[in-house]
Amino acid sequence: MIELGNYNTLKIVRDTSPGLFLESETGAEILLPNKYVPKVFEIGEELNVFCYLDFDERPVATSLTPFMKRNEFGFLKVVEVNQIGAFLDWGLEKHLFVPFREQREKMKEGQWYVVYCYLDDISFRLVASNKIDKFLSNDELSVRTGDKVSLLVTRLTDLGWEVIVNDRHKGLVFSSEIFQHMAVGQRMEGYIKTIRPDNKLDISLQPQGQKVLEPTAKKIQKLLKESGGFLALHDKSDPKEISRILGMSKKTFKKGVGTLYKARQIEIKQDGIHLVEKN
Template sequence: MIELGNYNSLTILRSTSVGLFLGDEDVDDLLLPNKYVPDDFEIGDKIDVFCYLDHEERPIATTLKPFIKRNEFGFLRVAEVNDVGAFMDWGLEKHLLVPYGEQRTNLVAGNWQVIYCYLDDKSFRLVGSSRLSKFLNNDSMEISENDEVELLVYRRSELGWDVVVNGRHRGLIFHSDVFQKLAEGDRVKGFVKHIRPDKKLDISLQPIGARALEPAAQMIYQKLMEQGGYLNLHDKSSPEEIKTWFSMSKKTFKKAIGTLYKDHKISIKKDGIYKV
């Protein structure tokens, strides 16, 4: 069965003046237009194509690769807005519609927005939504505290940055845990800092606890070598100075230089850190 909004491996059934007709055991009339037909093919060959609805709402195949697929989140540009809704550029000829009812705030042409793509069960069309919360589920999670996770940053709030975690869950990076520049649409790695009783996820951009010390210590030692064996930083340096140099918290910094000191790699003096 052909899945709209996804890649399908289909058989080339016949070649016509308008393109190739593809199919599987259920469908035998899916068109791959001439512009997407490969140079070399044989009838009976398998071909991987993305399937969606064309401008006349007919299923059609393409070899173009969309920026997001069905049931995925992506950062897309608003191509145009009309009385139906906003149309997002997702890498295909036909733009992805985000109806007004699926817009958290009114989308503006030229702006970028994190969007979820899904198959509407009433119209059977692929549509987008910027109302992301209803597509994020924290009730059933296969992650634990300290796990490394993939993040998509989608909104800044008074508390911090809301993120999509592993493409399925909602998490929050508190402002106090941000030591690097973030922007909506950024894809970064993070770590599960805390899973609350209500299943909310607190996320850190740095490894947690002992796991954080090795990469932090390595970063500091590498910078020390690059600076000729001296850094104008020490355990009394301000959090802002440490953040500027290493994008880490002062707590992590102090633990890391403590590790380097115990390993006899550095000496810590009033005016800074020296390589031993």
């Protein structure tokens, strides 16, 4: 079986004028056109290729690397809009199609959108959808409180930024928890802060509990070294100033400073914190 919209490891079985024919373990064949054929190859050798449909809707293999795969979310640019829908640049010769019915609002050429790629059950074509909520579910969670997770930022709300968690679930980073730049389409790491009774996920961009101390302390220590051993920050500093300089909350800053102080790596004075010089 050859899975369209994904990478497949296939064996070279024939060298023909249009290109190499590759075969799966089940005997299915697909063409790798000449322009993607490696300079050196042997019959029987295995190649890892991406498989999708060409302009004539025929299965074809390529050595190009797409920006996303089937059953994944991605952030892609619209390169064309016509009477049947929109077309996205996903790194391959043939653009990824988004039917009008799969657009949350009519897409515009040149704009970027978060989309989900899937194989349409009716047309058996690879298509994308901007109606991403229907591909997310929090009914059965695969994460626990404190877990480190991958995030894809989707949109800004009155409460904060909505994010896709591990390409499966929906989460929210509250505005009060954000101390760095965020934008639609941005990929970043985060942590499960709270799982609510209705399975809604509250996300933090920093480790929770004791885990936050070590990386926070290291960040403060690093900036101290880069600043000549002094930072004009202390427990009475404006939270906005701490966020601007360090990208963290005042509460997190105080925890990190406490860790460094207990380790005798800093001195806390009225003008700020000083790195202890070691002989």
